Amino acid sequence: xxxxxxxxxxxxxxxxxxxxxxxxxxxxxxxxxxxxxxxxxxxxxxxxxxxxxxxxxxxxxxxxxxxxxxxxxxxxxxxxxxxxxxxxxxxxxxxxxxxxxxxxxxxxxxxxxxxxxxxxxxxxxxxxxxxxxxxxxxxxxxxxxxxxxxxxxxxxxxxxxxxxxxxxxxxxxxxxxxxxxxxxxx
Amino acid sequence: xxxxxxxxxxxxxxxxxxxxxxxxxxxxxxxxxxxxxxxxxxxxxxxxxxxxxxxxxxxxxxxxxxxxxxxxxxxxxxxxxxxxxxxxxxxxxxxxxxxxxxxxxxxxxxxxxxxxxxxxxxxxxxxxxxxxxxxxxxxxxxxxxxxxxxxxxxxxxxxxxxxxxxxxxxxxxxxxxxxxxxxxxx
Numbered sequence: 001x002x003x004x005x006x007x008x009x010x011x012x013x014x015x016x017x018x019x020x021x022x023x024x025x026x027x028x029x030x031x032x033x034x035x036x037x038x039x040x041x042x043x044x045x046x047x048x049x050x051x052x053x054x055x056x057x058x059x060x061x062x063x064x065x066x067x068x069x070x071x072x073x074x075x076x077x078x079x080x081x082x083x084x085x086x087x088x089x090x091x092x093x094x095x096x097x098x099x100x101x102x103x104x105x106x107x108x109x110x111x112x113x114x115x116x117x118x119x120x121x122x123x124x125x126x127x128x129x130x131x132x133x134x135x136x137x138x139x140x141x142x143x144x145x146x147x148x149x150x151x152x153x154x155x156x157x158x159x160x161x162x163x164x165x166x167x168x169x170x171x172x173x174x175x176x177x178x179x180x181x182x183x184x185x186x
Numbered sequence: 187x188x189x190x191x192x193x194x195x196x197x198x199x200x201x202x203x204x205x206x207x208x209x210x211x212x213x214x215x216x217x218x219x220x221x222x223x224x225x226x227x228x229x230x231x232x233x234x235x236x237x238x239x240x241x242x243x244x245x246x247x248x249x250x251x252x253x254x255x256x257x258x259x260x261x262x263x264x265x266x267x268x269x270x271x272x273x274x275x276x277x278x279x280x281x282x283x284x285x286x287x288x289x290x291x292x293x294x295x296x297x298x299x300x301x302x303x304x305x306x307x308x309x310x311x312x313x314x315x316x317x318x319x320x321x322x323x324x325x326x327x328x329x330x331x332x333x334x335x336x337x338x339x340x341x342x343x344x345x346x347x348x349x350x351x352x353x354x355x356x357x358x359x360x361x362x363x364x365x366x367x368x369x370x371x372x
Contacts, residue, residue, distance in 0.1 A: 075355075086361070145356075147333045147334060147336055149332075150333055150334070172260035173358070175272070
């Protein structure tokens with residue numbers, strides 16, 4: 001049960017309204033497609049800021065969504081002095097307040113989360129692998145520093161492409177990078 | 187088999203010669219004792235630098251040793267643009283070149299490593315826990331994001347105090363901090 005790893009660096013998703021506030025008339029361009037169908041890295045970056053610190057060059061991933069969300073690592077949380085909760089994408093309950101700064105304006109809202117470890121999948125692959133919807137699985141990864149991650153959520157979508165999404169803390173802890181292979185442990 | 191976690195932020199150990207080069211006549215003072223007997227945080231910090239980047243406020247841990255060593259995380263390696271190997275403390279084989287900058291001078295040498303995950307222990311605790319010298323053990327940690335780390339080295343010393351030493355990547359990946367409890371998995 002080999003799974004390709006995709007490491008997510010810190011990034012933002014934007015609602016159309018917030019996109020307008022931050023970028024005004026500036027048009028986004030596709031820099032490159034991501035593995036998940038329809039998702040892409042844009043040419044645009046923002047700064048994210050708190051009272052304590054600012055982090056620059058944070059990539060905006062398109063297309064626009066119905067919500068604005070900042071995905072950061074625990075390491076970023078220490079830098080920024082916030083305690084963002086671990087959440088599935090789109091679940092902003094108790095998300096941390098953060099300011100997003102673009103060339104045309106800024107937006108401050110409670111939208112910063114640490115994305116949970118999740119496995120993108122479609123229902124065909126899920127049934128092939130004998131996994132249940134909403135199941136959590138354990139996944140082994142790494143060589144020199146290896147680990148079994150216990151809290152990997154199944155994220156089934158119609159066009160899901162089999163891929164394990166980790167943040168940079170998970171990747172750096174176990175010395176893995178995008179394209180490396182992980183193994184599902186039953 | 188509950189074990190206290192000690193998270194090591196990036197730090198340097200210095201030989202007496204390199205201490206003189208970096209700090210000259212400046213005397214180190216003990217800021218606080220570490221858990222391991224005889225080890226202490228000093229009041230002194232250095233910068234560490236490569237051609238790509240510089241990281242400031244890196245703590246010097248005393249006392250002086252027979253070798254100079256810079257312990258950093260994989261995240262730091264990306265910042266600095268180097269690929270430091272994972273090593274036990276004192277093993278500088280193929281260590282990465284780095285420059286250490288103090289108020290009185292600088293030292294450039296191949297001394298940057300990522301410290302391996304290790305369990306400090308004395309022989310009494312080791313026998314009590316039924317562990318073998320030089321054995322690697324697996325240790326479970328974390329709650330919201332939990333994992334079993336597979337590559338934890340037993341580091342037995344005469345005065346070793348039972349403590350799991352992890353770097354900030356391991357800690358932040360699994361949302362643990364100094365003083366949290368981990369569990370040995372046989």
